Amino acid sequence: MGRVMTGLLILFAGVVIAFGYVRLAPSDPVFWHKLPEINADKDFKRGVIRVVETGPDGLARLSQIATESPRTKILAGSIGDGMITFVTRTRVVGFPDYTTVQQDGPHLKIYARSRFGRSDLGVNRNRVEAWIAALQS
Template sequence: MVPQSNRVEKMKMALWLIAGLIVLVGAYIRLAPSDPAIWHNTPVGDANRDLRGGVVRVLETGPDGLAQLNEIAMASPRTKVLAGSVDDGMVTYITRTKVIGFPDYTTAQQNGDTLRIYGRLRFGRSDFGVNRNRVDGWLARMQP
């Protein structure tokens, strides 16, 4: 039979290992590099789609839709430009969740009067509608 103090020490060690693993995973989520070659790609599709891990929106905005969206996105908490610019006609934003810092990527491209937006998660399979809510919220704030 293992003495009580030995079991307690093993439990403490296991808890420290689990805590260390959680810290390492959290650090990876926050510090993993975001490669523009992977995330800054032209959104495709001609119709709105709600995806398990993201959203696609296609709308007629006139030629200044991307500029309007850029102002709104840049005013959003924890959002910054990963790649591109309004002048380039395509911008990819990275928005991180408040607590854990999960990154979500939103690419918007202006093609004539058509604005295509693709918001998606990086980690996991489902975003529970977070990207849909963010993108739809941005679009609701755009001028008609």
């Protein structure tokens, strides 16, 4: 019985440490506040890329939608810079997802990706598509 309890305590401590790291790990704007070359929509295991025609005020409108979303805040950038990176955290564990949005003429280039895991289970796609739908309504 003692070995089982010790094993369970070690497992529990490992889970607490892992969750603590996920929630407390710093988000370096130098690493996350950037875009790859974006020309067309793309889905991948840990995120999405979208190009949306919005007019010249798309970034300002999307910024308002994003910052009103639950657990979302600005990591870096501004409307004046023409590019903003948002961090959205999951409700329970606090996994961070990063969404970088750049105004490029009448288009918004949107790059959403997760930091941890092999797949985001479609969370970034769903969030970005909801933001785009709100933007277009």
